Amino acid sequence: MMDYKEQREWLQEYLPQYMTEHLKDKNYSHFWPVLNAEWFKWLCFLTFPLILFQQRKILQWTKLKSSAKCPKKESTVFNDMLQPKRRAKSKAEIYSDIYYNKRIKPLVKAEEEVGNLLEDEDEDVKAQVHKMYEQQWRTHENAAKTNVLDDDEGDCMLDAEAITQGIDDLSIICQ
Structure with missing residues (x-):
């Protein structure tokens, strides 16, 4: 029975292929069938009782080791330029362009x-x-220093009639 270190060494042989060949097209889906076929040729899992656990552990290790180095497919500036604009131009923008x-x-x-x-x-x-x-x-x-709205009388008290007149004037101003 192969231990974890031997399995890990075997997987590390495929890591450069994973990172170089599949980094160009950024599509890793065709890598996994090849790796699984080689894996089962190298080691027959049918004799081991912990098949699913080991497969998950190895798959998790591969993903963790390669995810930071192999980014997922991203749109490039060129692809963004090919996409249509998000909004229609205004008349002023069209005039400016022409x-x-x-x-x-x-x-x-x-x-x-x-x-x-x-x-x-x-x-x-x-x-x-x-x-x-x-x-x-x-x-x-x-x-700017002499503001018309500044009152010299700081302790000036307004009566109720002046307050209601101010509220009425405010509604007219806000219309």
Whole structure:
């Protein structure tokens, strides 16, 4: 009777074949009939009382040893490209596909060139633009600091009439 180590050594001889030949097509279903035929030629299980237990144990060992190294069949990027798109394109997307190079790209390029015109100007013009920008920025910061909704009176109590008026106004705003 062959012990577990001898059976394992025999299976390890087939492991490279399992991983190389069947890794190419990623289909392992035709490997198992060949292995089972060789297994039964090598060792007749009919003489052993624990046939099913041993077969399951060996099959489990083979799966555990090879599953991390031999991934299952996966779809490739090429296969995904062959599949139809998941949704229909919008009119804007179709227009963009057709006319991007002819109409949209020149407009974007012209807009980009206009944005770079400041770099070509004299120092006086640059200083004037910078001064106006700083002034606009300071005005914007001051407006953000003084919020119209902030009340100076923190302890102001509203009466019931003001609260109901606010609720009525809120329903009109939310419509």
